[in-house]
Structures are given as structure tokens and as C-alpha cells.
Amino acid sequence: MALDVVGDLLEVVGRFLFRILNEVLVEFLCKGTGYLICKPFKSNVDPDGFLAFAVGFIFWLAAVILGFQLYEFIKVDQCLDSGGSFDYANKKCVK
Secondary structure, eight states, X not given: OHHHHHHHHHHHHHHHHHHXXXXXXXXXXXXXXXXXXXXXXXXXXXXXXXXXXXXHHHHHHHHHHHHHHHHHHHHHHHHHHTTOEEETTTTEEEO
């Protein structure tokens, strides 16, 4: 009896968290951003369509990749500004 209640509670919590994750990531970030990017180029864009989702997903994927590249660039720049040399093979600053 108690195990059934715990199982049902975990199922409800899991569904709730998945719903929040879906609303935030897919609906708001991917489709919303994709719609805003596509709207100036195509007048009849479906805000819930695949095109809006795909463009938004590619935008956020590119933003994350650019962020990682920018982080590496800043790391190298700080090392060189402090008078060290950057070992690219080991990705460490050598002073």
C-alpha cells in the first residue's frame, strides 16, 4: 500500500517536472526564439511548427558552442596577459 503511494507520487512529480522542462526548453526557448528569427524572413511562420523549432534549436546550439569557444579564448588571453605561455596540447597556462 505505502509502496503504491510512493510510486504514484514519484510518477506525478516526474510528469510535472517533464512538463515544466518541456514548456521552458522546447516551447519557450526553441520555438519562441526560432519564431522571432524566422518572422522577418517569412511572413506566415507557424510559431508551433518544425521550422521555428529547428531554427531555435540551431541558434541555441550555436550559442553554446560559441560560449565554449569564447571561454577558451578568454582563458588563453588571461594567461598571456599575466606573462605566461599557454600550452595548447595540455590546455594549461605555463608561467
